[in-house]
Amino acid sequence: MQITAIVPQLPPAIDGVGDYALRLASQLQQDFGLSSRFIVGNPDWQNTPAIAPFPAQAVSLRTSADLIAQLEQFVMPDSTLLLHYVPHGYATKACPFWLVQGLETWRKRFPQIRFLTFFHELYALDWHRPWSSDFWLSPVQQHLTSRLAQLSDACLTSTERYIHPIRRLSQGKQTEIPTLPIFSNVGELADVQPLTQRQRHLIIFGQRHSKRRIYQASLPLLKQVCQALAIETILDIGPPSGITPVHVNGVPLQELGKRPLNEISAILAQAFAGFLTYDPRRLSKSGIFAAYSAHGLLPINHRGCIQSVDGLTTGTHYWVPPTTPTLNMQKAQAIATAAYTWYQAHNLAAQTEKFHRYLKETNEAA
Structure with a gap:
């Protein structure tokens, strides 16, 4: 099977979904001998040796005709087609008509080839803000997601919160929808050092926009965290935010910029805690939270939620300073261990095994 x-x-390109897809393909090949090839939905993407040994080609234009031509060239009779769907990744306003229309036409021509969709996102979540385009485009985005859910032979997602919407949008076609929380894109540790043996470093890791959000809205919280944990240095990893402070309440901040994956992993392995501002109902979708958890850090989020979601509970799997201002070492270690x-x-090996089993089952059911 291919x-x-x-x-x-x-x-x-820096893209969490693309990194996820590439690491999954590598592990599927290593563990099960499954070969993969990629169609990239961005015409500006340029192939690099980093993609080897996987054949990969970008669409020339974002049109249904170009996508169909790529599919007819790349999809073999024994292939399974896997769409990693995040709407804003395929269209500026998160309305990728070209993608959905192209897949619908292609499926009519080749209905025997299995088609799976991994819904990393469904549609924009800030539709309730009248000043955003998503407020007006949400019905269109949901309509496109509905068409994809109905078109797919099977669907997967990274959070249980998406199961009911996918069922509803598929109009009953999708009943069994596995959830696979995101694994770390910067490696994992088989053994982790206890917090008592780590440097008092606080990690801020992510893309420019996420770090700007931290520095603009969460500086008072950062100051509280640094004081409560006796942080000695803050390490900023990733593209520069453009507004990174030199220090936070007297704690020096080092802007490390982009680093190789193995170097990031080594930095995380020695650090005490990692900070992020992410919707607590969707933490299983966060590659940053996965990276902190996989390296044994104390994960810190700016807020929590009342109910447990995807097996994650506020105060058990991550610390929320506004609700628990102080934290002793025993509790900090308990949270880091639980995460x-x-x-x-669902680490890389476990998730690859589940993914392989699911691919096998869906193909046998065809």
Whole structure:
């Protein structure tokens, strides 16, 4: 069996979904001998040696005709087509008509080839803000997601919160929808050092926009965290935010910029805690939270939620300073251990095995 995956981006572009798809393909090949090839939905993407040994080609234009031509060239009779869907990755306003229309036409021509969709996102979540375009485009985005859910032979997603919407939008076609929380794109540790043996470093890791959000809205919280944990240095990893402070309440901040994956992993392995501002109902979708958990850090989020979601509980798997201002070492270690343990059930090897089993089952059911 061969897999042809459609992705919004691949390296060298910085894209969490593309990184996820590439690491999954590598592990499927290593563990089960499954070969993969990629169709990239961004015409500006340029192939690099980092993608080897996987054949990959970008669409020339974002049109249904160009996509169909790529599919007819890349998808073999024994292939499974896998779409990694995040709407804003395929269209500026998160309305990728060209993608959906192209897939619908192609499926009519080749109905015997299995088609799976991994819904990393469904549609924009800030539709309730009248000043945003998503407020007006949400019905269109949901309509396109509905068409994809009905078109797919099977669907997967990274959070249980998406299961009911996918069922509803598929109009009953999708009943069994596996959830696979995101694994770390910067490596994992088989053994982690206890917090008592780590440097008092606080990690801020992510893209420019996420770090700007931290520095603009969460500086008072950062100051509280640094004081409560006796942080000695803050390490900023990733593209520069443009507004990074030199220090936070007297704690020096080092802007490390982009680093190789193995170097990031080594930095995380020695750090005490990692900070992020992410919707607590969707933490299982966060590659940053996965990276912190996989390396045994104390994960810190700016807020929590009342109910447990995807097996994650506020105060058990991550610290929320506004609700628990102080934290002793024993509790900090308990949270870091719980997050690391939670991660092991869907680490790269475990998730690859589940993915392979699911691919096998869906193909046998065809």
